[in-house]
Amino acid sequence: MSDTITAPAQTSYAIEIDGAGKTYGTGEGAVTALDLVNLDVRKGEFISLLGPSGCGKTTLLRMIAGLEDPTHGSIWLPGRGLDGLGFVFQRDALVNWRTIIENVLLPLEFKGRRTRASRDRAKELLATFGLNGFEDRNPWELSGGMRQRAAICRAMIDDPQLLLMDEPFGALDALTRDDLNVELQALWPDPEKTAVFVTHSINEAVYLSDRVVVISDKPGRIVDITDIPFPRPRPLEIREEPEFGSIARHLRAVLDGHSSRRP
Amino acid sequence: MKNPLSYIPMQIWTIVGIFAIWQAGVMIFDVKPIILPPVPMVLSELFGNFELYLRHGGHTLGNTLIAFVISVVVGIGMAIGIVYSKFLERTLYTLLVTLNNVPKVALAPLFVIWMGTGNASKIAMGVLISIFAIVIDTVLGLRSLHPDLIDLGRAMRGSELKVLIKLRLPNAMPSILAGMKVAISLALVGAIVGEFVAAQNGLGFVILSSQGAFRVDRVYASIIVLSAIGTGLYYAMEYAESKLIPWHESRRGSARPTPSKPPQKPAQPAAADPVRSDAKA
Numbered sequence: 001m002s003d004t005i006t007a008p009a010q011t012s013y014a015i016e017i018d019g020a021g022k023t024y025g026t027g028e029g030a031v032t033a034l035d036l037v038n039l040d041v042r043k044g045e046f047i048s049l050l051g052p053s054g055c056g057k058t059t060l061l062r063m064i065a066g067l068e069d070p071t072h073g074s075i076w077l078p079g080r081g082l083d084g085l086g087f088v089f090q091r092d093a094l095v096n097w098r099t100i101i102e103n104v105l106l107p108l109e110f111k112g113r114r115t116r117a118s119r120d121r122a123k124e125l126l127a128t129f130g131l132n133g134f135e136d137r138n139p140w141e142l143s144g145g146m147r148q149r150a151a152i153c154r155a156m157i158d159d160p161q162l163l164l165m166d167e168p169f170g171a172l173d174a175l176t177r178d179d180l181n182v183e184l185q186a187l188w189p190d191p192e193k194t195a196v197f198v199t200h201s202i203n204e205a206v207y208l209s210d211r212v213v214v215i216s217d218k219p220g221r222i223v224d225i226t227d228i229p230f231p232r233p234r235p236l237e238i239r240e241e242p243e244f245g246s247i248a249r250h251l252r253a254v255l256d257g258h259s260s261r262r263p
Numbered sequence: 264m265k266n267p268l269s270y271i272p273m274q275i276w277t278i279v280g281i282f283a284i285w286q287a288g289v290m291i292f293d294v295k296p297i298i299l300p301p302v303p304m305v306l307s308e309l310f311g312n313f314e315l316y317l318r319h320g321g322h323t324l325g326n327t328l329i330a331f332v333i334s335v336v337v338g339i340g341m342a343i344g345i346v347y348s349k350f351l352e353r354t355l356y357t358l359l360v361t362l363n364n365v366p367k368v369a370l371a372p373l374f375v376i377w378m379g380t381g382n383a384s385k386i387a388m389g390v391l392i393s394i395f396a397i398v399i400d401t402v403l404g405l406r407s408l409h410p411d412l413i414d415l416g417r418a419m420r421g422s423e424l425k426v427l428i429k430l431r432l433p434n435a436m437p438s439i440l441a442g443m444k445v446a447i448s449l450a451l452v453g454a455i456v457g458e459f460v461a462a463q464n465g466l467g468f469v470i471l472s473s474q475g476a477f478r479v480d481r482v483y484a485s486i487i488v489l490s491a492i493g494t495g496l497y498y499a500m501e502y503a504e505s506k507l508i509p510w511h512e513s514r515r516g517s518a519r520p521t522p523s524k525p526p527q528k529p530a531q532p533a534a535a536d537p538v539r540s541d542a543k544a
Contacts, residue, residue, distance in 0.1 A: 110421030
């Protein structure tokens, strides 16, 4: 196992979350979506936030991305801060009026960093996700899986330190989802790239992550953090291994114990 | 959507049909020429005096286009202001809504008093009637940016100007064009109404003065020219739409290229869905 993933010599964090939480409304009608989250994410680490629907894991991700402000506590992104992040949405959020490659280049235009070399870089990135030849296609001509691949490329075009993904494969069929899991995990280990991945699939979380953070609902709280020891690169077959199974069973038990929707 | 030009043969048949029914009606019911002149009479007036109709039609068309361009530029500008400023939303938008409920044609005499009998009052009338369609449709389009795209804009950390230019305006284009389609017809109505009130030029003037002289053939000839102008403007907008928003759902039909395999991967076996199978390679 690579040292940079689980036990870096000098621990440096990509995300420092200190007692952060979110309460909607005030007084008696106040609803706490997320309560007192303490979590430090190491540089180069792949973290999954796992929990039932509505548990506040997306809220946590959005707070990390600066899309929502915590009502208490603080979230600190060392390094480039909010400038160094890429966000992947549940539904790809590609814009129809731009071709695939122009969609990928959009963040650079927003940041005023588009240069002549950008197009080549975008092409390269699209090729690593099997989208060569589709650069000049329109988004609506592509399948859901290909669109989401393009959306990942868009999130990565500015070489972010932090890749935030909000259930990016939730709308895809199981086979496409497996393919995208394999392609995504192949980007790690990368000591310069940290990922936070929101999902409600236990298998997906275990397969992709260095650590799985389980969040309960009402109110959202971290109830478990499990280290995933498998070395990288990880073939899809590790899902058949007994250790994978026992980790998944442990997470299942944690989820059942803390989810309000018990069978 | 096919090239609008390809529809012209059918259009011509429709027009020929209308003229045929018109002529048949005149002959069967023996209508007096003062009510409905026979088609040959109107057409001979139209083509016999073609220079006159060209000149006055050109005049009306010119005023219409100027009014339309002013409406588009000012209307989109106002809409941007209304979307970004609560103050403008409460004042300007309210004013526009109120104004839109005034029968604007009733204001035409006032415009002539204010601006004289020249082009200015016709253009002002055209703008007044057409601008509202642009403003409401643009406001609607600018506001209906998908929440994910709003988040995308924020996550990319660009200025609000970048969000406006690169996300909000392109996203609003279908709405803006829908507003423009309505506005261009209304601008023509405005120009004609202006000419009805007081003018020495334009088809509205020709219609009104011919009516006074019982030259019904001229009235009909003018109406035919006006219809031609209106139809031409509408198809010009259709054409602009097909060029500006080829990506929109309403435009994709046959414009959508058939998915084909990229040249880089010629050895891909045939599959039910070529797009998907290429992704897996």
